[in-house]
Amino acid sequence: MDYQKRRYQQYLELIEDVALEISQSSYWRHLLFNSEYNQKLVIDSSVEVVIFKYIKEEFVRHDLKFYVSKVEDCPDEFDPGSIIFKFESVEFPEIVRYSGN
Numbered sequence: 879m880d881y882q883k884r885r886y887q888q889y890l891e892l893i894e895d896v897a898l899e900i901s902q903s904s905y906w907r908h909l910l911f912n913s914e915y916n917q918k919l920v921i922d923s924s925v926e927v928v929i930f931k932y933i934k935e936e937f938v939r940h941d942l943k944f945y946v947s948k949v950e951d952c953p954d955e956f957d958p959g960s961i962i963f964k965f966e967s968v969e970f971p972e973i974v975r976y977s978g979n
Contacts, residue, residue, distance in 0.1 A: 888940045889967040893975050895933055896921065896944055897965045901977040910948045910963055911979075918945040920968070943968035952976040 900906045900921065909919060921944045923937040936942060949964045956962060956978025967973040 885940075886970055886973070888936075888942060889944075889970055889973045892933070892936055892942060893944070893965055893967065893973055897963070897975040897977050899933055900946055900965070901963055901979055906946070907979065910946065911961060913948055915948055915950050918947045920944075921946055922968075949976075954978075 945966050945968055947964050949962050952962050954976045960978035963977045965975045
């Protein structure tokens, strides 16, 4: 498997865990709820706070970077009144997940 395909697969394998853990973290929820819509926050190996060890290790090992932002709409359906977080790979912007909060 070539380098780009491996990188793509690494992002695909981790984005669900990143979305779940960040969406449940009181620290990140506070940051996102108080941010502007579409303001992208970076999640990478330099983030020192509230990233679970197993995710942090993957970020360090593979030098992964994601954006997370609060968005007003998305293609997924969530309960009315939900605040939606968008998670996306910095390197492969087509790798996206949403969570309703």
